[in-house]
Amino acid sequence: MAKSDELRIDQQKLVQAWQETLPRVMNSPDRSEVKADEADERSLRVTIHAAGHQMYEFDFKVTYVDSREVKVELVDVEKDNVSIDERNDIVQQLTQDYIRHLHECAQALHQLTHA
Template identity: 75%
Template structure:
């Protein structure tokens, strides 16, 4: 018996669901942008703009491995539109926080993505 646990939601529905749900799982002053990944129908591109005077933005790719599990990949960290070295401790802490928020959002969307 083969069990397929594929994501059945189309990318537009997924994008809209993330757009509505992500702000609820993040820290309120931070802002997020959600876009479909045009090269991969199971992926979204998410940019998180950190609040405060640091002016960092974090680009992530979220890929649905199956209907429940997402893979979160950091693409880039920028400050005032310049790529920065993401290895410093403060940025690593923010990356860890945002990755957790992204997983929380995916969990909150299980009601839609679960087969």
């Protein structure tokens, strides 16, 4: 028997909702891409291109634990298309900021995901 609080939405609809909602909760000059995670129907892959001269690109995996809660994992950080050490202060600060935005986006979509 399925848990009553499981995520019950088509992954493509979820991707579309995230594509529409995430830019509204993020800092406006930053760009984001949202794709379905091919290996896990409860997960999305989010790439955030940081605005400015740093040319940072953050890859996150966002997994729905249930219909309301998401687990956000930083997968990779690149600068000028090269993976970098994500432990420096600027990258840490941006990472925390983006994780907060990803949680805000999930919250904004509660009505859709918690049907």
